[in-house]
Amino acid sequence: MPDLLDKFDYASAELAKLQFLGVNPVGVVMEKILSPTRAIISGKETILLGTYNYMGMTFEPDVIEAGQKALTDFGTGTTGSRTLNGTYVGHKALEAALSDYYDTRHAMVFSTGYQANLGMCATLTGKGDYIIIDADSHASIYDGCAMGNADVVRFRHNDPVDLDKRLKRLPPEAGKLVVLEGVYSMLGDIAPLAELVRVSKANGAMVMVDEAHAMGFFGEHGRGVTEQAGCEAEVDFVVGTFSKSVGTIGGYVVSNHPKFEVLRLMCRPYMFTASLPPSVVATATAAIVKLKSVHAKRNQLWKSVKALHGGLKAAGFNLATKTPESAILAIIMPSQDIMVSLWAAMLEAGVYVNMARPPATPAGMCLIRCSVCAEHTDVQVQKVIAAFEQAGHVSGALGDMAAVA
Amino acid sequence: MQPTSATEILVLELITSFNKKSVPISLSSTFARDLAFDSLTVMDLVAAIEDEYDLILPLNMLPDLETVQQLINAVEALVKAKHHA
Numbered sequence: 001m002p003d004l005l006d007k008f009d010y011a012s013a014e015l016a017k018l019q020f021l022g023v024n025p026v027g028v029v030m031e032k033i034l035s036p037t038r039a040i041i042s043g044k045e046t047i048l049l050g051t052y053n054y055m056g057m058t059f060e061p062d063v064i065e066a067g068q069k070a071l072t073d074f075g076t077g078t079t080g081s082r083t084l085n086g087t088y089v090g091h092k093a094l095e096a097a098l099s100d101y102y103d104t105r106h107a108m109v110f111s112t113g114y115q116a117n118l119g120m121c122a123t124l125t126g127k128g129d130y131i132i133i134d135a136d137s138h139a140s141i142y143d144g145c146a147m148g149n150a151d152v153v154r155f156r157h158n159d160p161v162d163l164d165k166r167l168k169r170l171p172p173e174a175g176k177l178v179v180l181e182g183v184y185s186m187l188g189d190i191a192p193l194a195e196l197v198r199v200s201k202a203n204g205a206m207v208m209v210d211e212a213h214a215m216g217f218f219g220e221h222g223r224g225v226t227e228q229a230g231c232e233a234e235v236d237f238v239v240g241t242f243s244k245s246v247g248t249i250g251g252y253v254v255s256n257h258p259k260f261e262v263l264r265l266m267c268r269p270y271m272f273t274a275s276l277p278p279s280v281v282a283t284a285t286a287a288i289v290k291l292k293s294v295h296a297k298r299n300q301l302w303k304s305v306k307a308l309h310g311g312l313k314a315a316g317f318n319l320a321t322k323t324p325e326s327a328i329l330a331i332i333m334p335s336q337d338i339m340v341s342l343w344a345a346m347l348e349a350g351v352y353v354n355m356a357r358p359p360a361t362p363a364g365m366c367l368i369r370c371s372v373c374a375e376h377t378d379v380q381v382q383k384v385i386a387a388f389e390q391a392g393h394v395s396g397a398l399g400d401m402a403a404v405a
Numbered sequence: 406m407q408p409t410s411a412t413e414i415l416v417l418e419l420i421t422s423f424n425k426k427s428v429p430i431s432l433s434s435t436f437a438r439d440l441a442f443d444s445l446t447v448m449d450l451v452a453a454i455e456d457e458y459d460l461i462l463p464l465n466m467l468p469d470l471e472t473v474q475q476l477i478n479a480v481e482a483l484v485k486a487k488h489h490a
Contacts, residue, residue: 135452145465146465150465152464152465359443
């Protein structure tokens, strides 16, 4: 009998090799969470610099209190789909809070951000339609395309000229959806949304933008790169998540489309799963309301992003973006071995960062990625830069070795 | 291996440009197993073919295009359809 798991032997072998060297990138366990920026890992206090907790909303006392009250009043879970018994007053209040935050007529809450993209991509476009995606799109967008029945067209990352060329090859009468992201999470680069949206509209396409890595700190109201680029009126759907700046879990779509509500009856990843638990819904609502006015957090976040980018650049690291474009800073590694060594040396020095390698990364790059939090203090940022300088030399990421590799 | 059509020659040329490991290519070579192309390489190859022929080769067709011959056949069909359109 053939073993269906044999096809993954190559991955097991690779992981075993790393574990033999004393590194287990998927084995990090958070033993205690001390704050949005500090945890105990392997018994040691560690600065968290890779958790997407951009606005540091996970320990706000009033948000926690709202969650505790909902847990007591409404129980541990809804045990049902949004379309059956899983819509509580809390879910409606959360959707109202989102509509208010984005100033849109409609908002629809999913159980995860992954499902929001999966559902929207697979439902909006059907047989005979075209879904046009950026080459560096998140896995949830690729998976949504695979789930749907539309023809899938991929354009060169952040390239309006290439998008225009590909849109012009499509039948003018066909339905088209262009899917974009405000911030691309691997390199932390932002999209030239004004241009991409203009090209999409000129070619008769509808537009959806995923603001997962931008909500809370881009644009005057924190609505994302769409707001910052001044193209909210032209974007048909904005997708987002509660698992980053909002500090809990869940996904959403907001829109002004007059026929939007029918999606609740058509979108399978919305219908065929249980709705979010009341406590999660209550914390998301409280956090979103709070995000409207946390200007000090936003300022501190951007200040830390700039300081870290500057510090890493001055130390000699090769950063993926020339300027700090988002709260994700990616360092391009000379090799996979050096990436693993630097990651392990940083953890040893008490800083948790992320590793990323192909096929998750574009152009075969190996990356060490940092995501900055609004609760990182200036002192923590300086500690992190010092740790990177030292670990950079120990691992060979900095100095003569890096140049040779 | 004797190429039999202009499309075959050109598509083989494009595949060769992505064949970083210089694996010998035949019409029956599979992209994933024989040529060890990962999904990103295959998608980049598709983009190159699209630009060469000014057509669209939707990504959802890829699961059916496992071998070099299948890709050549698909491109030939798309080129034909484009001229008849």
